[in-house]
Amino acid sequence: MATEYRYDVVIVGLGPAGSSLAYLLKDTGLKVAGLDIADFSRVWGKPCGDAIGKGHFLETGLPLPKGEAMMQIVNAVDIYSPSEEVKIRLSEPEGGFMIDRNKYGLQLLEEAEKSGVDVYLNTHALSPIIENGKLAGVYAKKHGEDGDVYIKFYSKIVVDATGSGGAIKRKLPSSWPVVEPLKPTDSAVAYRKIVELDYDIEEPDVIRIYINADIAPGGYWWLFPKGRRIANIGIGVQRGRGYPHPRHLYEKYLSRRPDTGRVVRLLNEAGALLPTRRPANTIVWDNFVSIGDNAYTVNPVHGGGMGYAMTAAMYAARGIEKAFEKGDYSVETLWDVNLGYMRSTGAKQAGLDILRIYLQTLTNEEVEWAMRNGLANVDSLVEASTQGEIRRLNLTLLEKAKVLAKLLGRPTKLMELLVVAEYMSKVKKLYYEYPENPKDLAKWVDRVENLYREYKTRLGVDW
Template identity: 40%
Template sequence: MQRFDVVVVGAGTGGCTVARRLSSQGFNVGLVDYKDEASIGDKVCGDAIGKHHFDDLGLEYPRGDELERVILGVKIYSPDMETTFYIAGEKLHGFMINRHIFGQRLLREALNAGATLLDSMKVVKPVIENGYLKGVVAKPVKSSESVELRGEVVVDASGASAAVRSKLPPEMEVETQINQEDMIVAYREIREVKETPPEPDFCNIYLNLEVAPGGYYWIFPKGDMRVNVGLGVVASSLQNPKELLYRHVFRRLHRELFEGSSLVHGGGGLVPTRRPLDSVVGNGFVAIGDAACHVNPIHGGGIGPSMVGGTIAADVISKVLEVGKPSREELWPINVMYMQRYGAKQAGLDVFRIFLQGLTDDLLNYGMRYRLVKEEDVLRASLGEELRLNITEVTGRIF
């Protein structure tokens, strides 16, 4: 048995953030991850993150090998590719990062602050006593022997698999399962191409429900001759995103760009694309990142929201542990603060997602062509501002 003040499951962007902040305040933090230390941060990702997240959290901007390109905005294409929305502006500036190097930076900062890494460990089950989560049982990846990791608080930052949250009993009052309609199955590849894509300072998102049912596909620039290209579909569609990417994007719609290209890395995964969980806390328990559905429902970006959630969780946990027991009630401010900071934006974008998924390609083409929704509307929505379109305004746009 090993004892800590806080056990953090998952050394991703959210997990490393909460571990660093708590360790820097003198708490004994155990940081558990399935991967070995050198592999932490190496994961399938869109690799894009907004500059504003670094500004809001006081983090150093990516630089050196960590930074692969500065992004000035996003281009959104209609299904027929005849209409393009340019979504740009200082608040939309961002970075394409080397996800592995960035993840290693966050891990190093957490360990330098005093966190203890327990790598190559698989979490098997939660330890619950008298209605409180008291730790987890974990096993080394290459061993059958289990070890109990105890903590006053357990933070589930394990990603969409939700290694802890998914195994909690009902009395913890935390959602344990996510509907398939609220999950995206995505596949992406890093590819070396023969020519630099046009306007390489913009990320490209393509709306096409025939190609990507319930989702979209993307082409993001990484270096002068390298792109992050992928496709996501709603999980309930039972479609294979890799097969769709190859059939439609590589061989048909963007054949010229990808002809003669070479694969650098490929992989897929699940992404929750919905509002945050109604509650991410229980007695002795907190969820952050993908495990808490802290993800932008429109584009699936989760790096920034996970670090926001990790920051809020660390600040509340530190105050709670200094004065008393980490009950659901004492940890509840995490829910409130996240909703105020980012969750309300997520909820609005979730409604927008459901609306978009209910349209046809013809309706998307028509709406974008005649600006029933304009660039500034999408910009306001992406920044978390209210999007209000009355009947008179929309009618004016039609005629």
């Protein structure tokens, strides 16, 4: 017979999204439980590049990494062309960090526990509890030295933060709009190693991104220093198009390079699936909230999810507090979570998704040409990544003439870029017009899907 616990909020998954939400709810007076299948040593265990901008902490109010959680200050990003003969440096005005994911996750959870959040590690969420057609909690199994204990966690709101696998969401009734499958081509497979190298890395405060369709088709590979001799090195590859697994590509290419192959010691290796698309159409329903990779809240261009997960957690915390103030946990009240995220970060994310689709059509030769001719300069890349659209650059008349002349040398590329700019603007406008209530969601989704079909047709994309 299962033990029964009752909470106001149950958070399933204590990675970047779930632990951020637990931290943000810790002083609200709500009775909160956080569940994760991992033990202490594997909290925040999903592999990624481990880099995050300081701005995400400033925006959400989450604490900066401290002590061993903060491994390296990041001041810039270098982006290399396929030949690696062209390099673009993007400075980070606010700076950023390379973190120890496990230690920062524990930092958040320890603070949350001190304020009364109950943390259940080694606890496997098996299924949602649905009673009378409504979500009422989570059925779970806690692993212990004396055997497994089955627990029913009843709550007014369940939050799924278990990643793209969706331990709870995928088991909800398929008729609920929050259940939205992830297309393979809207995701990537990443594989990375954390290694100790036999040389000192120059400029350890600069992370490196390499664009090369031979090594990382539909994605990129990276070298992110975590100190003078420690580095996070990995590859992300688009799914659904028959590309080799990134582990195979890592061994074929990166293990043999002089900068990435000089390994003294392997500290960790892992792989993961990650979404690379616009956010889910809705991240709430009755008694339910979805955040992080579970809600596809990521940067579609580079796949980074930590910062977006924190932002989604911030909006979720605000919406959950409001629901308890009103004593109403329906989708109508929780809809504020959607409005907050979709009309701000979601709009930027959708614009970047339009850009991502175009970038995944480019060959090495096209990327090389663009970077050599200054068409992917610092200003345009920063604007595309922060504003979510291509705007007129702040160039002198002579500089504008030079850029136009280069584009006119390849009129097809000029037309494609104009199409990309047009649809980035259109999709952002749609997200700014995100429906005020759930009854208008279906019509809005139709508009978004029609826009994507139209865009892909104009680009000749068939995936």
